[in-house]
Amino acid sequence: xxxxxVTLREGxxxxxxxxxxxxxxxxHVLPNRVTWQTAGTPTLFDAPALPEAPAIILPRxxxxxxxxxxxxxxxxxxxxxxxxIWRIHNGERALLEVHSDPLVHRLAMMEKSVRRDLHKxxxxxxxxxVPGIPEERYVAWFEPEHFIVEEVAPFFVERFRGLHWSILTxxxxxxxxxxxxxxxGPGSREDIPAADGIEAGWSTxxxxxxxxxxxxxxxxQREMPRKYWRNMPETNLIPGLVRNARxxxxxxxxxxxAPARKKDPVKAVAARNGGDPKTLSQxxxxxxxxxxxxxxxxxxxxxxxxxxxxxxxxxxxxxxxEDLQGRPFVGPAGKMLDAAMEEAGIDRSKSYLTNxxxxxxxxQRGKRRLHQKPTVGEVRHYRWWLEKELQxxxxxxxxxxxxxxxxALAGKALPIARFRGPAQFDGHAGFITVHPxxxxxIPDAAEKRKAYAAFVADLKKARTLAASLxxx
Numbered sequence: 466x467x468x469x470x471v472t473l474r475e476g477x478x479x480x481x482x483x484x485x486x487x488x489x490x491x492x493h494v495l496p497n498r499v500t501w502q503t504a505g506t507p508t509l510f511d512a513p514a515l516p517e518a519p520a521i522i523l524p525r526x527x528x529x530x531x532x533x534x535x536x537x538x539x540x541x542x543x544x545x546x547x548x549x550i551w552r553i554h555n556g557e558r559a560l561l562e563v564h565s566d567p568l569v570h571r572l573a574m575m576e577k578s579v580r581r582d583l584h585k586x587x588x589x590x591x592x593x594x595v596p597g598i599p600e601e602r603y604v605a606w607f608e609p610e611h612f613i614v615e616e617v618a619p620f621f622v623e624r625f626r627g628l629h630w631s632i633l634t635x636x637x638x639x640x641x642x643x644x645x646x647x648x649x650g651p652g653s654r655e656d657i658p659a660a661d662g663i664e665a666g667w668s669t670x671x672x673x674x675x676x677x678x679x680x681x682x683x684x685x686q687r688e689m690p691r692k693y694w695r696n697m698p699e700t701n702l703i704p705g706l707v708r709n710a711r712x713x714x715x716x717x718x719x720x721x722x723a724p725a726r727k728k729d730p731v732k733a734v735a736a737r738n739g740g741d742p743k744t745l746s747q748x749x750x751x752x753x754x755x756x757x758x759x760x761x762x763x764x765x766x767x768x769x770x771x772x773x774x775x776x777x778x779x780x781x782x783x784x785x786x787e788d789l790q791g792r793p794f795v796g797p798a799g800k801m802l803d804a805a806m807e808e809a810g811i812d813r814s815k816s817y818l819t820n821x822x823x824x825x826x827x828x829q830r831g832k833r834r835l836h837q838k839p840t841v842g843e844v845r846h847y848r849w850w851l852e853k854e855l856q857x858x859x860x861x862x863x864x865x866x867x868x869x870x871x872x873a874l875a876g877k878a879l880p881i882a883r884f885r886g887p888a889q890f891d892g893h894a895g896f897i898t899v900h901p902x903x904x905x906x907i908p909d910a911a912e913k914r915k916a917y918a919a920f921v922a923d924l925k926k927a928r929t930l931a932a933s934l935x936x937x
Contacts, residue, residue: 468500473543475503476636477536477612482543486550487518496551501543526561527553530576537575538611545572582610586617589693592630593658603630606657608692612636615648622646633657745772745857748850752823758846759826759839768819768854769793775931776811777860778802779851781869781900782822785834793818801901802866805917809924817858821873822847844873855893862931863890864924867900885923887930894934898923 469489473481489499531546549568553560563569592603603625614637621632622641632639633652640647742748745768752765759782766783769792778794786796794802806813821844827834839847851873855863865871865888871879874890881899888895899920907913 468498469494470500470502471543472502472504477615478503479532479535479615482531482535482546484518485543486547487521489547490521490551490554491518496544496548499544499547501541501547503540521554523550523553524558524561530561530572533576533579533616534572536579536582536612536616539575542575545575579611579613579616582613583617585609585690585693586613587620590621590632592625595658600629603628604657605630605632606652606654607632607634609634609636614639618646618648742853742857745854748853748857752850757824759822759824759843760828760837763788763825764791765823766791766793766820766825767823768817768858770817770858771815772817772858774815774817774858774860775934776862776864776927777817777819777855777858778864778866779855779870779874780818780820780866781902782820782839783825784836784902785825785827788825788834793820797905798900798902801904801917805901805921805924808921809928811924811928817860819851819854821851821870823850839869841872841878844869848873848876852891861894861934862927863893863895864927865890865895865897867903870900871897886926894930896923896927896930898927 469492471485471489473485527550531550534542534546545568549560549572552568560566561569564573586607586609590605590607592605595602595604614632614634618639621630621639625641627643628641629643630641631652633654633656635651638649638652640649742751749767752767755765757763757765766787770777780794780798783793784796784798787793787799793799803813806816822839825834826837826839826843828837829835863874865874868878868881871881871884874895875888876891879888879897881897884897885899886897888897899916901920904913904917904920907916
């Protein structure tokens with residue numbers, strides 16, 4: 466059986482390719498029986514007539530892939546695309562999802578290359594005004610890597626609709642007269658006028674906005690490859706800007722005013738509320754008098770328990786029941802903690818319980834108040850209260866219940882799964898475990914029992930650690 470020869474025009478030719486595919490599919494022509502070739506290059510946009518054939522239904526993702534990859538410069542692009550279309554049309558409907566398939570992977574890389582070229586053309590086209598004519602007209606020169614001129618046309622029409630402009634490239638040209646887009650053959654760089662005032666203004670703006678403190682040569686060349694430099698006026702400035710970057714940074718640093726010292730939040734709040742607290746009662750009075758810093762917060766929920774306990778438990782923030790009753794850990798999570806403490810041999814009445822955030826953050830939904838996780842900024846705002854509170858309570862061991870408590874105590878986020886167990890919080894003995902509310906959210910009963918047993922085991926380890934510290 467002889468091969469079918471399909472001749473397309475030079476360049477992308479998406480219309481010719483679609484017509485050829487319809488004809489080949491209608492004739493049940495296998496991909497390995499097709500020879501793809503291009504005609505001469507009279508112009509980029511002359512499309513040869515092809516036989517009519519019924520339309521075929523293909524997935525939208527495939528149509529998008531074809532639209533982009535036909536713009537690729539590789540001569541084998543049409544054969545690769547037809548092989549993909551043949552396989553999908555003949556039963557492999559999910560083929561595009563098989564990223565490990567060699568054909569799918571190769572076409573995906575080709576698509577990525579074309580899209581990168583489109584992005585570069587969007588970013589790096591520079592217009593110059595045509596001199597010597599009464600109306601304003603602008604011309605630009607660009608050297609694309611692939612046959613993307615037709616594909617990129619709508620972007621420039623939309624962006625510069627009110628101007629008269631031309632974009633010339635080695636593979637075709639575009640002309641916009643303010644109303645109609647005209648297409649033509651390859652252009653020449655010699656047809657571009659000399660540099661104008663607009664180009665000089667752009668160069669001045671680029672130099673003024675160049676930030677020497679953020680110079681990253683590798684990133685600069687990734688975003689602006691050297692092959693585009695000769696057609697971009699600002700690139701003449703880059704060597705000098707790079708060379709002088711260090712001295713400019715040093716000059717800016719010399720002129721910069723000394724940074725203002727941040728106010729100590731403990732001293733600032735304490736000063737407004739009677740001075741630095743010396744007792745837990747004085748601190749609680751300051752907390753109670755302070756405005757809530759979280760959405761929905763009404764009044765502070767204070768810590769509860771004796772001074773100098775063996776263990777202090779720190780949770781995230783009060784919940785709905787805690788806010789209503791004014792006590793920490795009295796809601797569902799608190800009941801879970803009570804049960805685990807009892808199994809671990811820890812007496813709640815002899816422990817200190819508090820939260821990193823002192824107000825209930827919530828969002829009103831009808832009659833319900835839905836808990837909202839505090840942000841990092843909110844946790845930091847409340848941190849001074851927690852530090853002063855623990856300084857006055859003086860526990861032997863601090864148990865962090867959950868990620869928010871860890872953030873407040875350690876000053877940084879630490880993954881619970883990795884750091885679960887004994888810890889140090891600013892030189893103080895600590896222990897990291899999950900928050901009891903985590904156990905309540907586990908849907909599977911068996912997994913919940915397993916997680917609860919691990920939580921009880923953590924509390925037993927914490928009790929043993931606290932006893933050893935107390936003995937020491």
